[in-house]
Amino acid sequence: MDEGSELIQQRIRKLEKLRREGRDPFPNNFKVTHTSKDLHDAFGSMSEEELRSVQETFSIAGRILAIRSFGKAGFVQVQDQKGRIQAYFQKDVVGEQSFQLFKTVDIGDFLGLEGRIFRTKTGELTLQVQNFQLLVKSLRPLPEKWHGLTDVETRYRHRYLDLIANPRVKEVFLTRVRAIQMIRDFFTRRGFMEVETPMLHPIPGGATARPFKTYHNALDMELYLRVAPELFLKRLVIGGLERIFEINRCFRNEGISTQHNPEFTMLEFYQSYATYEDMMAMTEELFCSMVKEIIGGLRLTYGGKEIDFTPPWRRIGFRESLLQSGRFDPDILRDRSKAIDAARELGLELKRGTSHGRVLADLFKEVVEPGLIQPTFVTHYPTEVSPLSRQNGDDPEVVDRFELFIAGREIANGFSELNDPIEQRERFLKQLSERGEEADLVLRLDEDFLRALEFGMPPTAGEGIGIDRWVMLLTDSPSIRDVIFFPLLRMEK
RNA sequence: GAGCCGUUAGCUCAAUCGGUAGAGCAACUGACUCUUAAUCAGUAGGUUGCAGGUUCGAUUCCUGCACGGCUCACCA
Structure with a gap:
């Protein structure tokens, strides 16, 4: 780990603080009842009034992708395997102590969230968090949210980041x-x-x-x-x-x-x-x-x-396709040396076994194949x-x-x-x-x-x-x- | 294996003719109880891929190397 990195050091300090406070930064006792998609599927078409009658609570878990936090409330966008959903934290609802924990979470951390479903003023389906747990403290900063991750080398080498x-x-x-x-x-x-x-x-x-x-x-x-x-x-x-x-x-x-x-x-x-x-x-x-x-x-x-x-x-015979290209003398099909001449004209190297069929196959690959859309x-x-x-x-x-x-x-x-x-x-x-x-x-x-x-x-x-x-x-x-x-x-x- | 292009902060990108390396997001501090690229004020963050060379001075010019992309070759 690049222990010199200031960003990682900050997060390690947060992790140590959690441990000092007696909180496990990597617990595994959270039970998930729903995915983000379950909630969107079930309630995506319901109005805020209709949602008010839904008293059920739901437990979801996922990785934080964005935090928009105010003094005594805040929104996070959480991503699970099936998609994303917004969650709303209010100090009055989750309580003073939990709200302090909320203030310390970082983008990239995993949360377990339990709460009711509602729709915000702006119309977004949101989980009103009643209880939550930090499930994983993430130590490395994720790629930036707006431009995302575009560096192809990072995308291939660290596919998990690409997926996130x-x-x-x-x-x-x-x-x-x-x-x-x-x-x-x-x-x-x-x-x-x-x-x-x-x-x-x-x-x-x-x-x-x-x-x-x-x-x-x-x-x-x-x-x-x-x-x-x-x-x-x-x-x-x-x-x-x-x-x-x-x-x-x-x-x-x-x-x-x-x-x-x-x-x-x-x-x-x-x-x-x-x-x-x-x-x-x-x-x-x-x-x-x-x-x-x-x-x-x-x-x-x-x-x-x-x-x-x-x-x-479309179906076409191999030999017919060569003729139909209009690029060759029909004799290439009968005469191996004519085929070789045609290949040389195209600048093809004929170092592999130069059987008649091989040469024709090379001509096909060069001339016919790219046009078969x-x-x-x-x-x-x-x-x-x-x-x-x-x-x-x-x-x-x-x-x-x-x-x-x-x-x-x-x-x-x-x-x-x-x-x-x-x-x-x-x-x-x-x-x-x-x-x-x-x-x-x-x-x-x-x-x-x-x-x-x-x-x-x-x-x-x-x-x-x-x-x-x-x-x-x-x-x-x-x-x-x-x-x-x-x-x-x-x-x- | 060959040619061309690229590599600058965690991410996305700037940097004039070779003249002190910048921005947005992320981070940190503070304010804020319906935001959604949240907002506002402030702070910190760099061996410019690596190694040489030219130069008073190199992110910038030259050479080599590493890694990646595209094209070609081999193949499917």
């Missing part, structure tokens, strides 16, 4: 919680079982991203934090769990940006005897129900752009960039896969699962040879997964949805850090 000072922040996280709850309900109602699979993977798989490495002492074993749950969820499908979903953290040791946090939350779900087309239909249904429930309609505004979720959403399913990606997807029956060069784009970002990725173990092994091997130079990618053949596949996986479709990015859309948040309580930051000095 900026009511909007609580709403964002409330929306996040509601969205996740709705996803659970959606899948549970459809007979999906929620499961948990390992975070610690001996071989990282299910996505091509750099993993975090860790180590288990007793087993003397290197482990990786999972980059995706996919391969373990499929093992469960092989075990006969036909409908499963998991909502949990994934970890990728990549750069940090407004759309990337090293740990993020992903929903993955799998349904046997379904196809990628069923997944698209389900995604539409899931997202529309959430938007309707949370926004109250099918249109929302993100970053000033209106996004319309009215189904059916309205919800759009892009289907039939090149097989070369989709190592876990089932090939299309008519054209083995592409897979039965889609990605959902909204506001120029990838939100979901789903496909009919590849369940041919021989083909899967070949795809893995191809992937390994393509990326062999990139040693730190730690790609290894997951023999255990391949063995499981050899026992037979029912035809299945699966999908992954980035929850954080979806919540960004629902809450009009420009940065992923606005929807994660504690985004990763460098250590403070």
Whole structure:
């Protein structure tokens, strides 16, 4: 603690004075009967005359956000989890001794308040305090009330201050919680079982991203934090769990940006005897129900752009989308070198595996993706960039896969699962040879997964949805850090 | 990892051309029994992110570092 700080010293002196007077500055015997919201809900529409007949007393507790005090009376604004309410202290009502205590409380302290409800001259619903207790003496001054807390570093590092000072922040996280709850309900109602699979993977798989490495002492074993749950969820499908979903953290040791946090939350779900087309239909249904429930309609505004979720959403083939951009010679689809030329013209670096499909995917990312503002399913990606997807029956060069784009970002990725173990092994091997130079990618053949596949996986479709990015859309948040309580930051000095 | 921008009182922000670092809120003292950015009078609060350099003199100019933001790259 910065013991030199005068403000903290003052408060410590107050705390010591309370102790000397025999008052506990941190008691825990106060019983709460109501929240601020309970009172607003019950009495918010009643006039002062009507309130006069309410003789009941209410006990609420919360943190003081503002004090407006006079000689022998005073108002405080108290905040609890559900909101804020004003309380009125009068010397004549609470008594001389209690009023002296009231005079010493600070912004930031917690109070337990008991009293009647009334409406002030200016019309504000207010608790007329009859008895109260200091519940917590706060030792540090809160951010200023009018401008609030805007310093982003403080907001992220000390999220509690952000939550206290900026009511909007609580709403964002409330929306996040509601969205996740709705996803659970959606899948549970459809007979999906929620499961948990390992975070610690001996071989990282299910996505091509750099993993975090860790180590288990007793087993003397290197482990990786999972980059995706996919391969373990499929093992469960092989075990006969036909409908499963998991909502949990994934970890990728990549750069940090407004759309990337090293740990993020992903929903993955799998349904046997379904196809990628069923997944698209389900995604539409899931997202529309959430938007309707949370926004109250099918249109929302993100970053000033209106996004319309009215189904059916646009669907376009991956290759078609490249041609429709009007930026490319159609031959890029047939001729790998033409595709590479097009990429060079755009100034793209092609250091990764430069398979034809990879190059086309890079062109797509550069040219098509940013323009996909309205919800759009892009289907039939090149097989070369989709190592876990089932090939299309008519054209083995592409897979039965889609990605959902909204506001120029990838939100979901789903496909009919590849369940041919021989083909899967070949795809893995191809992937390994393509990326062999990139040693730190730690790609290894997951023999255990391949063995499981050899026992037979029912035809299945699966999908992954980035929850954080979806919540960004629902809450009009420009940065992923606005929807994660504690985004990763460098250590403070 | 690269580029650009930022860092001044607890919070939000000023500070002319390089010339003694200010305000509002918060805090402290006093007045005030319906305020709500309460009001009024007064007081205190600073190693200007850190370390160097230039200069008679640096918040200001230069270099390095730290942390943050945005953009790019890697990825989802």
